[in-house]
Amino acid sequence: MQNAINLAYLAASVLFILGLIKLSHPRTAVFGNQLGAIGMLIAILATLLDRQIIQSGISGYVTIFAGLLVGGAIGATFALKVKMTSMPEMVALLNGFGGGASVLIAGAALHDATDPTLQLTVATVASAIIGSVTFWGSLVAIVKLQDLVSDKFSRFPGRQPLSAVVGLVCIALGLWVVNSPDSFAMYWILVVVSSILGLLLIMPIGGADMPVAVALLNSYSGLAAAAAGFVLSNNSLIITGSLVGASGIILSQIMCKAMNRSLANVLSGTVGGESAVGPSADSVYAGKVKSTSAEEVAMLFESARRVVIVPGYGLAVSQAQHAVRDLARLLEERGIEVEFAIHPVAGRMPGHMNVLLAEADVAYDKLKEMDEINPSFERTDVALVIGANDVVNPVARTDPKSPIAGMPILDVDKARTVVVIKRSLSPGFAGIPNPLFAADNSLMYFADGRKAITDLVTAVKEL
Amino acid sequence: MDDFIMLFTIFVMAIFVGFAVINKVPPLLHTPLMSGSNAISGITIVGAMISIATPNTLTTILGFIAIVFAMINVVGGFMVTHRMLAMFKRKD
Numbered sequence: 001m002q003n004a005i006n007l008a009y010l011a012a013s014v015l016f017i018l019g020l021i022k023l024s025h026p027r028t029a030v031f032g033n034q035l036g037a038i039g040m041l042i043a044i045l046a047t048l049l050d051r052q053i054i055q056s057g058i059s060g061y062v063t064i065f066a067g068l069l070v071g072g073a074i075g076a077t078f079a080l081k082v083k084m085t086s087m088p089e090m091v092a093l094l095n096g097f098g099g100g101a102s103v104l105i106a107g108a109a110l111h112d113a114t115d116p117t118l119q120l121t122v123a124t125v126a127s128a129i130i131g132s133v134t135f136w137g138s139l140v141a142i143v144k145l146q147d148l149v150s151d152k153f154s155r156f157p158g159r160q161p162l163s164a165v166v167g168l169v170c171i172a173l174g175l176w177v178v179n180s181p182d183s184f185a186m187y188w189i190l191v192v193v194s195s196i197l198g199l200l201l202i203m204p205i206g207g208a209d210m211p212v213a214v215a216l217l218n219s220y221s222g223l224a225a226a227a228a229g230f231v232l233s234n235n236s237l238i239i240t241g242s243l244v245g246a247s248g249i250i251l252s253q254i255m256c257k258a259m260n261r262s263l264a265n266v267l268s269g270t271v272g273g274e275s276a277v278g279p280s281a282d283s284v285y286a287g288k289v290k291s292t293s294a295e296e297v298a299m300l301f302e303s304a305r306r307v308v309i310v311p312g313y314g315l316a317v318s319q320a321q322h323a324v325r326d327l328a329r330l331l332e333e334r335g336i337e338v339e340f341a342i343h344p345v346a347g348r349m350p351g352h353m354n355v356l357l358a359e360a361d362v363a364y365d366k367l368k369e370m371d372e373i374n375p376s377f378e379r380t381d382v383a384l385v386i387g388a389n390d391v392v393n394p395v396a397r398t399d400p401k402s403p404i405a406g407m408p409i410l411d412v413d414k415a416r417t418v419v420v421i422k423r424s425l426s427p428g429f430a431g432i433p434n435p436l437f438a439a440d441n442s443l444m445y446f447a448d449g450r451k452a453i454t455d456l457v458t459a460v461k462e463l
Numbered sequence: 464m465d466d467f468i469m470l471f472t473i474f475v476m477a478i479f480v481g482f483a484v485i486n487k488v489p490p491l492l493h494t495p496l497m498s499g500s501n502a503i504s505g506i507t508i509v510g511a512m513i514s515i516a517t518p519n520t521l522t523t524i525l526g527f528i529a530i531v532f533a534m535i536n537v538v539g540g541f542m543v544t545h546r547m548l549a550m551f552k553r554k555d
Contacts, residue, residue, distance in 0.1 A: 009509070016503045017480060023496055024487040026551040033495070033548055036503050037541045047509045052516035060516050067511070067527045071534025078535070079542035087494055087547075094501035094540055097532040101507045104529035108514035108522035119467045218497055225504045230470060232510045238470055239477040244504040246481025251493060344490055351493030355547050363554035369490055 008046030009236035015039030098221035099134025123230030125174035131224040136198035219248025258344035260407030288438035298459035304381035314387015318449035321360040383415035389428030502540025508533035
């Protein structure tokens with residue numbers, strides 16, 4: 001029987017990998033997700049036939065089904081209720097529960113073990129540390145994503161030496177648990193201290209950098225699951241945990257590259273929102289910024305053949321995605337080619353802007369990645385930038401001393417006319433002025449994103 | 464020790480598979496990738512179910528909470544991923 005169960009676990013792991021492969025194209029992605037769900041169902045059903053569980057009798061099954069029902073109901077509620085704009089919080093929450101589950105499983109296994117092996121104890125300690133850091137770190141991430149705590153408050157002096165000390169204490173406690181595995185109390189003390197470490201590690205990371213932290217915590221939750229797999233000597237946990245661990249690492253690297261930051265730099269919370277060097281805002285903007293109106297932009301559209309819309313964080317904040325969809329359709333009806341340029345860090349997490357626009361019924365083949373669309377700006381009549389700043393700042397290409405030097409940007413300044421919808425000239429996360437706003441071919445449309453787009457739709461209709 | 468080497472081999476190989484597979488996922492789908500990978504990391508539910516099966520009350524309680532946590536991951540993860548992916552449409 002145990003062999004059959006292990007084969008079922010193998011089938012589940014294969015389905016997970018196939019599911020991830022299918023996730024590489026939007027046409028097959030839904031099917032890929034379903035393959036993953038089927039794999040999970042197989043794994044759960046097979047586990048119900050486990051010898052230990054059968055021996056536990058009715059009470060065991062009742063407890064298991066109660067847990068499945070409660071967790072399933074909570075999960076389904078979250079999944080159905082969550083707003084697409086809150087997806088970073090949702091993912092952080094799921095990361096946290098994943099880490100928490102690993103801590104509990106490892107704890108239970110340690111209690112149950114009569115003659116624990118070295119593999120079991122070391123893996124248990126790893127589960128405890130990684131899992132607790134993931135759980136509490138994710139809760140901090142949720143709080144910070146909602147801007148409930150200011151970055152200044154959480155960057156108290158001496159936090160780095162303090163984290164280092166707490167980390168060393170974790171390792172010492174871990175060695176203790178490995179050495180005397182029957183001291184259960186020590187395991188829970190380790191969990192508590194690791195929890196503090198999780199708070200300390202994620203707290204100083206700036207709100208704007210939080211998506212990197214969420215991707216990294218995603219990776220940790222996978223590693224915690226893999227560690228739990230070593231505790232139980234279970235292949236499916238090890239395989240799946242490594243897949244998720246790899247996924248999180250890749251995504252955090254992509255984000256760091258797109259933000260021109262090193263991972264170490266993001267994690268220590270040293271940059272981001274702090275004063276930057278370079279020319280002052282006055283010297284960049286004075287007397288050169290031209291502001292425009294809905295009617296004027298509508299007239300620009302009238303003579304345009306190609307328009308590229310560049311949505312940024314501001315679009316998500318002002319919930320303008322539906323209004324933008326209306327504008328794009330209106331322009332297309334007038335025979336104008338419309339495409340969307342999506343920077344890798346547009347929105348609040350990797351790929352977030354695509355989800356927001358997909359929710360507003362914008363076809364995904366209109367959503368172009370940066371490398372694909374950049375060469376086309378030269379033949380674009382109007383680039384319409386909505387609530388984006390740093391990701392369209394040409395300084396990244398021109399000034400090697402700038403804090404964003406070398407950061408990949410969308411080359412909107414090469415379009416014939418650039419219209420920037422923005423509430424003010426205030427700087428973005430990098431804290432530097434943007435010469436694009438003062439460029440000869442740029443027009444500033446000062447307004448809230450959604451209101452500006454709605455007014456634009458009206459103005460285009462009246463042409 | 465032999466068992467450990469076997470498991471560790473699987474672990475390292477799976478990381479390579481992970482890198483190869485995930486690198487092919489386009490940025491367009493990175494958010495569903497994150498929620499979807501969360502869903503499959505709910506495989507810890509298997510471990511949680513086994514820890515319920517022992518007669519010890521404490522581990523049964525720990526196992527129960529772990530099942531709830533993991534099941535939130537599984538159901539929440541797959542459902543929210545489906546919700547997102549279903550919105551991605553081609554121009555018809």
